[in-house]
Amino acid sequence: xxxxxxxEGLTRLFDGRAAVEGLALSVPAGxxxxxxxxxxxxxxxxxxxxxxxxxxxxxxxxxxGLDLDRDPLGVKxxxxxxxxxxxxxxxxxxxEQLRIHGQLYGLDRRESGRRADELLxxxxxxxxxxxxxxxxxxxxxxxxxxxxALIHGPQLLFLDEPFEGIxxxxxxxxxxxxxxxxxxxxxxxxxxxHVLEVVERLVSHVGIIREGRLAAQGTLAEVRGALSLEEVxxxxxxxxxxxxxxxxxxxxGA
Amino acid sequence: MRxxxxxxxxxxxxxxxxxxxxxxxxxxxxxxxxxxxxxxxLRGPGGVPEMVARVALYVIAIPAGLAFAALAAVGSFQAxxxxxxxxxxxxxxxxxxxxxxxxxxxxxxxxERDALDLRRFLVYPIPPRRVFGYGLAASLxxxxxxxxxxxxxxxxxxxxxxxxxxxxxxxxxxxLAAFVAATVGxxxxxxxxxxxxxxxxxxxxxxxxxxxxxxxxxLAWTAGHPGAILRLLxxxxxxxxxxxxxxxxxxxxxxxYAGRALAALPWILALVxxxxxxxxxxxxxxxxxxxxxxxxxxxxxxxxEGGWPLPGRVGALVEKEAKYLLxxxxxxxxALVLPPFxxxxxxxxxxxxPAEAGEIVRVLPVLGFAxxxxxxxxxxxxxxxxxxxxxxxxxxxxPIAPAEVLLAKNLAAYGLSAGLFAAAAAAAIAVxxxxxxxxxxxxxxxxxxxxxxxxxxxxxxxxxxxRAAANTVQRGGxxxxxxxxxxxxxxxxAAAAFAIPVVVAVRRDAPWLLVxxxxxxxxxxxxxxxxxxxxxxxxxxxxxxxxxxxxxxDEE
Numbered sequence: 104x105x106x107x108x109x110x111e112g113l114t115r116l117f118d119g120r121a122a123v124e125g126l127a128l129s130v131p132a133g134x135x136x137x138x139x140x141x142x143x144x145x146x147x148x149x150x151x152x153x154x155x156x157x158x159x160x161x162x163x164x165x166x167x168g169l170d171l172d173r174d175p176l177g178v179k180x181x182x183x184x185x186x187x188x189x190x191x192x193x194x195x196x197x198x199e200q201l202r203i204h205g206q207l208y209g210l211d212r213r214e215s216g217r218r219a220d221e222l223l224x225x226x227x228x229x230x231x232x233x234x235x236x237x238x239x240x241x242x243x244x245x246x247x248x249x250x251x252a253l254i255h256g257p258q259l260l261f262l263d264e265p266f267e268g269i270x271x272x273x274x275x276x277x278x279x280x281x282x283x284x285x286x287x288x289x290x291x292x293x294x295x296x297h298v299l300e301v302v303e304r305l306v307s308h309v310g311i312i313r314e315g316r317l318a319a320q321g322t323l324a325e326v327r328g329a330l331s332l333e334e335v336x337x338x339x340x341x342x343x344x345x346x347x348x349x350x351x352x353x354x355x356g357a
Numbered sequence: 358m359r360x361x362x363x364x365x366x367x368x369x370x371x372x373x374x375x376x377x378x379x380x381x382x383x384x385x386x387x388x389x390x391x392x393x394x395x396x397x398x399l400r401g402p403g404g405v406p407e408m409v410a411r412v413a414l415y416v417i418a419i420p421a422g423l424a425f426a427a428l429a430a431v432g433s434f435q436a437x438x439x440x441x442x443x444x445x446x447x448x449x450x451x452x453x454x455x456x457x458x459x460x461x462x463x464x465x466x467x468x469e470r471d472a473l474d475l476r477r478f479l480v481y482p483i484p485p486r487r488v489f490g491y492g493l494a495a496s497l498x499x500x501x502x503x504x505x506x507x508x509x510x511x512x513x514x515x516x517x518x519x520x521x522x523x524x525x526x527x528x529x530x531x532x533l534a535a536f537v538a539a540t541v542g543x544x545x546x547x548x549x550x551x552x553x554x555x556x557x558x559x560x561x562x563x564x565x566x567x568x569x570x571x572x573x574x575x576l577a578w579t580a581g582h583p584g585a586i587l588r589l590l591x592x593x594x595x596x597x598x599x600x601x602x603x604x605x606x607x608x609x610x611x612x613x614y615a616g617r618a619l620a621a622l623p624w625i626l627a628l629v630x631x632x633x634x635x636x637x638x639x640x641x642x643x644x645x646x647x648x649x650x651x652x653x654x655x656x657x658x659x660x661x662e663g664g665w666p667l668p669g670r671v672g673a674l675v676e677k678e679a680k681y682l683l684x685x686x687x688x689x690x691x692a693l694v695l696p697p698f699x700x701x702x703x704x705x706x707x708x709x710x711p712a713e714a715g716e717i718v719r720v721l722p723v724l725g726f727a728x729x730x731x732x733x734x735x736x737x738x739x740x741x742x743x744x745x746x747x748x749x750x751x752x753x754x755x756p757i758a759p760a761e762v763l764l765a766k767n768l769a770a771y772g773l774s775a776g777l778f779a780a781a782a783a784a785a786i787a788v789x790x791x792x793x794x795x796x797x798x799x800x801x802x803x804x805x806x807x808x809x810x811x812x813x814x815x816x817x818x819x820x821x822x823x824r825a826a827a828n829t830v831q832r833g834g835x836x837x838x839x840x841x842x843x844x845x846x847x848x849x850x851a852a853a854a855f856a857i858p859v860v861v862a863v864r865r866d867a868p869w870l871l872v873x874x875x876x877x878x879x880x881x882x883x884x885x886x887x888x889x890x891x892x893x894x895x896x897x898x899x900x901x902x903x904x905x906x907x908x909x910x911d912e913e
Binding site: 155157158176177184186188191194196198201202204206208209212217219220223232233237 | 664751755756
């Protein structure tokens with residue numbers, strides 16, 4: 104089995120505390136991999152390490168067969184990323200953002216412009232293409248960021264919370280686009296999300312991280328067994344909480 | 358089910374009523390908020406150097422202010438003793454118009470107006486006018502340049518008190534305080550007006566075009582008639598009312614120095630009324646802007662076609678950086694403010710220079726603008742990553758060499774500075790007459806020659822001490838005090854090195870030595886830039902985490 108992502112002992116410390124510890128990921132090429140975990144479990148830290156935004160404290164990672172530490176530019180040329188918090192220039196228009204983004208990945212100006220127009224149409228942003236990115240709604244920014252991640256034709260796509268803060272219509276559009284890309288064998292997708300129902304309908308493989316350590320990994324069927332993904336997730340991360348306390352100055356408790 | 362009244366009664370114990378949120382409690386809360394944010398920043402990484410820098414800025418401003426205050430005190434003492442006539446009126450006019458001009462220009466172009474953002478406070482039950490007023494007062498207290506001007510005015514007061522003690526000094530104190538308030542209010546009003554004008558792309562373009570077409574027409578009109586504008590401006594006495602804080606304060610002080618307190622009263626009343634009207638107008642504009650939400654949408658490219666035909670990745674990077682700068686309101690503001698300022702200097706300064714000063718000294722104001730254009734644009738080369746927000750992540754996600762990113766940022770900042778310098782020089786020539794060929798060549802050599810030194814050093818400051826900067830016309834927060842101090846040191850060191858050819862050229866009375874000297878220093882600068890760039894690029898990679906935490910995090 105060819106692996107798109109393979110990590111060994113990947114660790115990241117912040118002020119001596121491990122955000123991610125000894126991570127051993129195996130993401131098969133062509134997989135739609137859902138990387139799940141509660142808030143603060145280390146999902147975004149992992150994506151940041153795999154895409155070059157953060158340096159690991161120790162361990163190694165191979166992405167698309169390339170050692171991330173030895174050939175970071177080679178890896179960056181082949182991947183697309185929608186990071187947490189996005190990576191958009193707010194004072195460019197949507198069309199400029201896409202075209203310049205493509206040029207930064209080595210496309211020539213004309214080809215980048217052509218692809219930008221195609222993406223704007225597919226992502227239903229063409230009517231807003233002349234607006235500055237800073238004036239886009241959150242959902243539009245998410246779609247534009249996805250366009251940026253796709254413009255250079257990556258072999259591996261990293262998506263950090265792509266469905267967070269966007270409406271059901273936009274989720275549905277993005278979901279269909281991603282499913283189509285994987286179905287056509289165009290790329291491997293590595294995705295983190297809190298929206299477990301959507302993840303369950305999308306992914307072929309799952310990894311669950313808890314307190315910086317990999318708690319479960321495998322195909323969706325292997326990890327889920329006879330349960331729903333949400334049940335497996337809650338059991339794995341052990342997030343069962345007691346009753347919510349009232350506020351003393353509001354309602355009956357006052 | 359509960360009634361609305363019962364619900365309100367249950368809730369009544371918790372929320373603070375608007376009455377209780379008013380007054381000193383609000384002021385204390387706002388002051389505490391600023392104090393805690395400052396403390397947190399000082400306790401964070403780089404906090405100690407920032408505190409040292411903040412103190413150092415005052416350490417520089419206060420002795421300089423005291424030295425000039427002593428001069429102002431002597432002038433004021435003599436003016437009070439003279440009472441009337443030119444000996445009294447010239448120092449008074451020079452003081453108020455001089456302080457007003459420099460205060461306004463510096464506040465609009467270099468200084469940091471550290472005002473409160475009204476938009477953030479609209480959600481609280483605090484009268485917005487209180488927040489605005491507090492922001493204005495805080496901007497005065499937090500600006501080292503303002504400390505300098507206030508010391509100068511205090512010197513004026515001390516000189517007058519020593520010359521003629523008496524009750525009239527209370528009126529003089531009111532005039533000086535009102536002058537400060539009117540100037541601070543007018544700066545705020547100009548910033549709000551410009552921000553409003555610059556919000557619409559069309560208005561911004563029209564405004565800039567009007568200024569530059571005006572300069573071009575002046576150049577054409579005065580070709581072969583140097584000094585024609587100068588004569589026209591000298592006759593236009595009404596222009597002084599544009600500087601109404603200075604004009605009203607001058608009128609009041611002239612009467613007070615002459616011992617006519619009653620005659621000064623109408624001037625004082627007019628000045629106090631002007632303070633109120635200016636502050637009210639600035640407040641209304643600020644409030645309207647805060648309630649209007651984000652800036653209007655300038656229409657930019659609506660398809661992927663087009664773009665600037667520049668080659669390769671660096672071309673795309675330069676296009677992005679240049680578009681960022683050109684769309685920044687500070688760049689537009691500078692483009693609007695610098696040419697008139699240069700014209701003003703060309704109008705006022707050379708005629709007052711003694712004839713025996715020599716050719717080189719007489720063109721120093723234009724040469725000064727070659728340096729000033731870099732200083733005015735320093736927010737862009739001392740905090741080059743400050744406006745990236747989330748976009749900054751691309752530098753580490755995309756297959757781009759950090760050296761190319763820095764180079765593109767430097768080219769864009771240099772282009773902006775060169776454009777500003779060209780506009781300022783053209784305006785100065787339009788008003789003051791043509792320059793000798795060597796002076797023009799020297800100004801170009803100075804502007805181009807000093808740039809690589811400033812940009813090379815600025816890259817390290819940008820990487821080591823980045824700060825997320827707002828995309829507004831206010832410069833407050835665009836640079837940290839540490840970066841401001843570093844900028845001061847960099848510009849001073851470079852200016853000192855570039856002053857050496859001036860000394861040699863003046864001594865030998867050989868103006869062309871300036872051109873060759875500055876060209877040589879520029880060549881050395883280009884080599885130094887080439888050597889420094891890879892080091893700065895490596896520093897970008899090493900500092901990526903604090904850099905992104907600073908620029909891509911939440912705005913404080």
